[in-house]
Amino acid sequence: MSNPSPTYQTAKGFCLTSAFWMIVGTLMGLIGATELVAPDLTKNIGWLVFGRVRPIHINIVLFGFVTPGLLAAAFYYFPRLLKTELYSERLGVVTVVAWNIALVAVVLTLMLGYTQGREYAELIWPIDVAVIVVFLMVFFNFIMTVKQRTEPVLYVSVWYALAAVILTACTYALGNIVWRPSSGALVGIPDAIILWFYGHNVFGLLLTPLSAGVTYYVIPRSVRAPLYSHTLSLLGFWSLIVVYTHIGTHHLLQVPVPTWLKVIAIVDSVAMVIPVMAFLINIWYTAKGRLGEIHADIGAKFVFTGTIMYFFVSIQGSMMSLPDVQRVTHFNNWVVAHAHIGVLGFAGMIALGGLYYILPKVTGRPLYSRLLADIQYWLVLIVSIGFTVVLTIAGLIQGNGWLNGETVYRILPQIHPYYVTRASLGLILVIGAALGFYNIVRTLFVRSGEAVT
Amino acid sequence: MKMTPKAVVIGSLLVLAAVVFVAVILPYADTNQTVPSEIFRSRVSEEAAGRLIYIQNGCVYCHSQSIRKVDWGLGADRIAQAGDYVEDHPILLGSARTGPDLSQAGGEHPDDWHIAHFINPRYTRPVSIMPAFEFLGMDRVATLTSYVQSLGLKAADRRMERQRFWKQEAIKAYEAGPEANVRWLNENVPQGWRDVPNPYPTTEAGLARGHVIYQNFCLGCHGPVGDGMGPAQPWIYPPPLNFTILKGREVSGGVLYYQIMNGITGTAMPYFKRELESQKIWEVGDYVAVYFINQSDANSEPRGIDAAWEP
Numbered sequence: 163m164s165n166p167s168p169t170y171q172t173a174k175g176f177c178l179t180s181a182f183w184m185i186v187g188t189l190m191g192l193i194g195a196t197e198l199v200a201p202d203l204t205k206n207i208g209w210l211v212f213g214r215v216r217p218i219h220i221n222i223v224l225f226g227f228v229t230p231g232l233l234a235a236a237f238y239y240f241p242r243l244l245k246t247e248l249y250s251e252r253l254g255v256v257t258v259v260a261w262n263i264a265l266v267a268v269v270l271t272l273m274l275g276y277t278q279g280r281e282y283a284e285l286i287w288p289i290d291v292a293v294i295v296v297f298l299m300v301f302f303n304f305i306m307t308v309k310q311r312t313e314p315v316l317y318v319s320v321w322y323a324l325a326a327v328i329l330t331a332c333t334y335a336l337g338n339i340v341w342r343p344s345s346g347a348l349v350g351i352p353d354a355i356i357l358w359f360y361g362h363n364v365f366g367l368l369l370t371p372l373s374a375g376v377t378y379y380v381i382p383r384s385v386r387a388p389l390y391s392h393t394l395s396l397l398g399f400w401s402l403i404v405v406y407t408h409i410g411t412h413h414l415l416q417v418p419v420p421t422w423l424k425v426i427a428i429v430d431s432v433a434m435v436i437p438v439m440a441f442l443i444n445i446w447y448t449a450k451g452r453l454g455e456i457h458a459d460i461g462a463k464f465v466f467t468g469t470i471m472y473f474f475v476s477i478q479g480s481m482m483s484l485p486d487v488q489r490v491t492h493f494n495n496w497v498v499a500h501a502h503i504g505v506l507g508f509a510g511m512i513a514l515g516g517l518y519y520i521l522p523k524v525t526g527r528p529l530y531s532r533l534l535a536d537i538q539y540w541l542v543l544i545v546s547i548g549f550t551v552v553l554t555i556a557g558l559i560q561g562n563g564w565l566n567g568e569t570v571y572r573i574l575p576q577i578h579p580y581y582v583t584r585a586s587l588g589l590i591l592v593i594g595a596a597l598g599f600y601n602i603v604r605t606l607f608v609r610s611g612e613a614v615t
Numbered sequence: 616m617k618m619t620p621k622a623v624v625i626g627s628l629l630v631l632a633a634v635v636f637v638a639v640i641l642p643y644a645d646t647n648q649t650v651p652s653e654i655f656r657s658r659v660s661e662e663a664a665g666r667l668i669y670i671q672n673g674c675v676y677c678h679s680q681s682i683r684k685v686d687w688g689l690g691a692d693r694i695a696q697a698g699d700y701v702e703d704h705p706i707l708l709g710s711a712r713t714g715p716d717l718s719q720a721g722g723e724h725p726d727d728w729h730i731a732h733f734i735n736p737r738y739t740r741p742v743s744i745m746p747a748f749e750f751l752g753m754d755r756v757a758t759l760t761s762y763v764q765s766l767g768l769k770a771a772d773r774r775m776e777r778q779r780f781w782k783q784e785a786i787k788a789y790e791a792g793p794e795a796n797v798r799w800l801n802e803n804v805p806q807g808w809r810d811v812p813n814p815y816p817t818t819e820a821g822l823a824r825g826h827v828i829y830q831n832f833c834l835g836c837h838g839p840v841g842d843g844m845g846p847a848q849p850w851i852y853p854p855p856l857n858f859t860i861l862k863g864r865e866v867s868g869g870v871l872y873y874q875i876m877n878g879i880t881g882t883a884m885p886y887f888k889r890e891l892e893s894q895k896i897w898e899v900g901d902y903v904a905v906y907f908i909n910q911s912d913a914n915s916e917p918r919g920i921d922a923a924w925e926p
Binding site for chain 2: 197198199201202204205206207208211212213214216217275276277278279280281305308309316318320321324325328329332333336345346347348349350351352353354355356357359367396400403404407408410411413414416417418419420423426489492493494497498560564565567568569570571572574575581
């Protein structure tokens with residue numbers, strides 16, 4: 163029953179979803195950044211108050227831009243790697259539509275102040291249920307595709323994507339306390355522990371494995387070389403799931419939670435070098451001596467840059483879990499810098515790389531504009547590094563000032579210039595997102611026979 | 616190792632289950648029977664309603680509620696204990712301090728300061744970057760205020776009691792007229808401080824520094840010309856002090872220093888000893904004395920041993 167030309171509708175749908183919500187997510191970030199510079203600019207517009215814009219920015223970037231971008235590539239590489247068709251394009255398209263409806267609901271509810279007030283777990287119960295359902299729909303489509311495969315060996319990308327969607331469905335339900343619809347929370351210190359267990363696993367069990375999956379597909383394909391080591395793949399995969407899941411409590415080192423739990427979190431945070439370096443060594447040795455091939459493919463270029471960012475964000479993350487370091491870095495913009503190099507520099511870069519890698523393959527045509535994609539690459543790269551630099555500086559000013567006995571209020575004028583720079587970089591990123599959206603729409607919807615540049 | 620679909624899916628689910636046992640279930644068993652701390656009490660319904668407004672508007676993204684051993688600022692005198700949170704549902708520890716920690720914010724200021732501050736934070740704190748919350752309407756601003764005033768629970772209640780007591784005293788003094796008001800203010804400053812002139816000389820540079828401090832800390836209430844008509848004034852009672860009435864009323868540099876350092880509990884005048892170090896307080900005091908009172912005792916007797924830094 164094999165269809166001679168697969169349609170890749172689901173992959174295309176997730177491409178569009180990711181490209182569109184990247185504009186919304188970055189725009190929300192820009193609005194929030196602007197409010198930190200000029201708080202009365204949006205004065206008395208309740209639905210744009212900073213405390214509502216910030217969770218919209220974060221949820222949309224995580225679940226609107228990065229996750230769909232990474233899933234788009236997965237919906238392309240599943241049939242390719244398993245030498246079969248996707249189990250159901252129809253189910254896939256329904257998933258895309260449901261996903262987008264959920265994202266609209268995310269924006270509207272948070273703007274109106276319907277929130278559970280827990281960082282990364284703000285969404286109200288009906289949306290929580292919808293999120294879990296769409297993850298299960300994706301998992302079902304993946305596992306059924308695996309079942310009908312004609313290729314006996316499961317490639318490492320498939321492991322990561324399968325584990326990411328099923329484990330996230332579980333931790334999402336757990337972290338959002340779905341059995342308590344009214345509050346979505348536990349009481350007291352246990353609530354903080356379970357919240358950060360889940361919160362950190364948004365990166366550990368969703369963005370990181372999905373990004374690894376895309377990288378494991380794109381890099382060997384684009385350099386036309388076999389993967390360096392199967393053993394490293396195994397080590398990286400299993401150690402990621404074992405180690406990453408333990409470390410959420412490193413967000414609570416300065417809070418009265420049990421010391422033994424803090425010790426586990428710190429030890430495992432340092433142990434994160436094992437999955438990180440297993441993955442990176444595997445990828446970098448695969449690409450060794452073949453960087454020209456990577457440079458020639460805009461998708462691979464994004465992905466490879468993402469792996470470099472992953473190195474920095476991971477080493478930094480291990481270091482930040484040390485109590486002595488955290489005395490300076492906790493509660494300030496250092497952490498915001500860390501989040502941006504991670505979600506934009508690493509996972510976001512790889513999501514965009516996945517999109518640009520698969521677009522010519524799912525449409526059967528070259529990209530509408532390689533130049534626009536290259537411009538977007540540079541804008542995203544400059545902004546990722548720029549965010550990291552200015553927010554790290556701001557964080558060091560705050561952290562050291564506070565340790566020295568200066569109050570939060572006294573430090574505000576000192577970090578103002580960095581906030582201005584950050585907002586300016588945000589504007590550049592929104593422009594980059596808009597260029598990417600235009601490029602992707604033109605690539606998907608150009609009529610055949612039309613001239614492409 | 617052969618990675619079959621079963622190995623991947625069942626295997627990773629088993630790993631997750633084991634980790635959940637270690638990192639979620641064991642800690643839950645360890646912490647869910649936490650005994651309430653000595654400051655703990657339940658919130659009344661108005662405070663709980665205010666907490667919902669706090670959650671709806673994302674206050675948690677800029678304000679932590681968790682004091683650490685290394686902290687200095689607002690509330691730093693009581694380090695957080697697990698027993699402070701036993702009814703927090705959800706817990707609102709926060710992850711950033713774009714604004715101050717609020718664990719012990721209750722009773723730091725009287726209600727009228729909070730109302731002015733919520734209407735527009737820059738009315739009371741000129742360089743604040745907090746959003747204005749006038750859009751909530753006065754009722755919800757009042758409800759939110761009652762939540763903020765409960766932060767610290769029993770410790771906040773003690774502070775609120777002091778606020779209420781001294782507010783009555785301050786209103787009595789204000790309503791008795793400027794002469795009586797200034798006398799009351801002076802009488803509440805220990806004699807030693809009243810006898811001390813500002814030990815720093817008046818210099819152009821010192822006045823310029825004092826000017827910046829005044830703009831960043833004082834202007835919202837006392838106004839750009841020191842007449843007590845800053846933008847916060849309509850919301851505050853007793854109203855901010857008009858400095859221009861202080862001439863010839865025995866307001867020494869020491870009196871100004873003491874009032875800026877300790878604040879005047881019950882009125883909207885906060886204490887600034889956490890925010891401003893000694894020289895900054897003397898210099899903003901001299902700025903007020905020179906420009907608004909038009910009478911400064913800077914660098915006058917008694918001066919003791921000659922200061923090394925004198926020009």
